[in-house]
Amino acid sequence: MIPPKYFKEVGADTFAQKPIGTGPFALRTWGRDIARSIWDASPNSWRAAKHLNRVEFVILPEPARRTQALMLGEVDVAYGIGLIDGEELAASGMHVEIGRLPTVGGLTLPNNRDGSPLKDVRVRQAFNYAVDRETIAKLILRGSVTPSANGIEPGVFGYNPALKPYPYDPAKAKALLAAAGYPNGISLTARVLATGITDGEAMYQRIAQDLAAVGIKVEFRNALGPDWVGMWTSGDWKGADIISHTWGGSTYMDAQRPLENIMCKKQGAFFCNPEIDAMIEESSKTFDPVEREKKLHAVLAKLYDLAPALFLFPQTDVIAFSPNVTNIAFKGRFLDWAELDIKN
Numbered sequence: 001m002i003p004p005k006y007f008k009e010v011g012a013d014t015f016a017q018k019p020i021g022t023g024p025f026a027l028r029t030w031g032r033d034i035a036r037s038i039w040d041a042s043p044n045s046w047r048a049a050k051h052l053n054r055v056e057f058v059i060l061p062e063p064a065r066r067t068q069a070l071m072l073g074e075v076d077v078a079y080g081i082g083l084i085d086g087e088e089l090a091a092s093g094m095h096v097e098i099g100r101l102p103t104v105g106g107l108t109l110p111n112n113r114d115g116s117p118l119k120d121v122r123v124r125q126a127f128n129y130a131v132d133r134e135t136i137a138k139l140i141l142r143g144s145v146t147p148s149a150n151g152i153e154p155g156v157f158g159y160n161p162a163l164k165p166y167p168y169d170p171a172k173a174k175a176l177l178a179a180a181g182y183p184n185g186i187s188l189t190a191r192v193l194a195t196g197i198t199d200g201e202a203m204y205q206r207i208a209q210d211l212a213a214v215g216i217k218v219e220f221r222n223a224l225g226p227d228w229v230g231m232w233t234s235g236d237w238k239g240a241d242i243i244s245h246t247w248g249g250s251t252y253m254d255a256q257r258p259l260e261n262i263m264c265k266k267q268g269a270f271f272c273n274p275e276i277d278a279m280i281e282e283s284s285k286t287f288d289p290v291e292r293e294k295k296l297h298a299v300l301a302k303l304y305d306l307a308p309a310l311f312l313f314p315q316t317d318v319i320a321f322s323p324n325v326t327n328i329a330f331k332g333r334f335l336d337w338a339e340l341d342i343k344n
Contacts, residue, residue: 049337050339073322083142083199122180145313148311232245279299
C-alpha cells in the first residue's frame with residue numbers, strides 16, 4: 001500500500017527511487033555501481049527481521065556462476081540454479097528447494113499476422129505434435145515437471161482435467177504441415193526469455209531440434225526482460241514470428257487472468273477468435289462457481305484444438321542454501337527473509 005501523504009509530497013519518480021514501506025528490510029542502495037543491492041533490517045517494522053541485520057543481493061547472471069559462488073562460500077543463498085547443479089549441490093550437503101509454480105511456459109503461435117503460416121490451425125497443431133515434451137521433462141528438467149495440456153495447472157480455478165498434453169507424433173506433425181500447404185517445411189524466428197527460466201537454454205535447443213526434424217526451422221534468439229515486456233505489451237516483436245509466453249495462473253489462481261491474454265482486445269494481441277472472446281466474457285459474468293467452472297472448461301477445450309501456443313511446462317524455482325542457513329521458510333513461493341538465520 002502506498003503512503004498517500006509521502007507520495008503526494010515527493011511524486012512518482014522520487015517515490016520509485018526512495019519508497020517507504022513496512023517490510024522487515026529497508027533498501028540502502030540499488031547498487032548499480034557495485035552489482036549488488038543492500039538492504040538493512042528495519043527495527044520499526046511490524047514484522048521485524050528476527051536474526052539478520054543486513055541482506056545483500058548479488059547479481060550473477062549465469063547459473064553456473066551462482067552455483068560456484070555458493071560452493072565457494074561467496075553467497076549463502078542462490079536463486080535460479082539449474083536442476084542438474086541442484087542435484088549435485090544437494091549431494092554435497094547443500095539444502096535445495098524446488099518449487100513448481102502454477103504458471104505455464106510456452107511459445108505464442110499467432111493467428112493474426114498476415115502472411116504467417118501460423119494463421120493455419122494445422123500448422124499450430126503441428127508445433128504441438130512435433131515436440132517430445134516427455135523426454136525434455138525427464139532428461140533436461142530432471143522429472144521436476146510434467147508437460148502441460150494447456151496454460152492452466154491443477155489448483156488454478158477452471159483447470160480442465162479431461163485435457164491431456166498433445167502426444168509426441170512427428171509423423172502427424174509432418175502430415176499436418178503438408179495438408180496446410182507446406183510439404184517442404186517452414187522457417188520462422190523466435191525471441192525468447194531463456195534467462196530466469198530453469199535450464200531454459202537447453203530446453204529451447206531441444207525444442208529447436210524436434211521442430212527441425214519435422215520441417216519447422218525456428219531460429220531462437222534470446223530476449224532481455226525489458227525487451228520482451230515491450231514486445232508483449234505492444235505487439236511489435238521486432239521481426240520475430242514467435243515470442244515466449246507464460247500463462248500466469250499464480251496471480252489470482254483463476255483461469256480468467258491468463259485467458260485474457262489470448263483475447264482480441266488484449267493490447268498487442270497475438271491471437272484473436274471472437275467465439276473464444278464471447279465464451280470468456282460469458283464465464284466472467286457467471287457467479288455460480290460450478291457453472292463458471294464448466295464454462296472455463298469449455299473455453300480451455302476449445303483452445304486446446306485451436307492451439308494458440310506451443311504449451312510446454314509449469315515453471316520451477318530452484319533455490320539452494322548453504323548448510324549454514326537455518327530457519328528456511330517460505331510465504332507462497334517467496335523466501336521469508338525475516339525468519340532466516342545464518343550460523344556463524
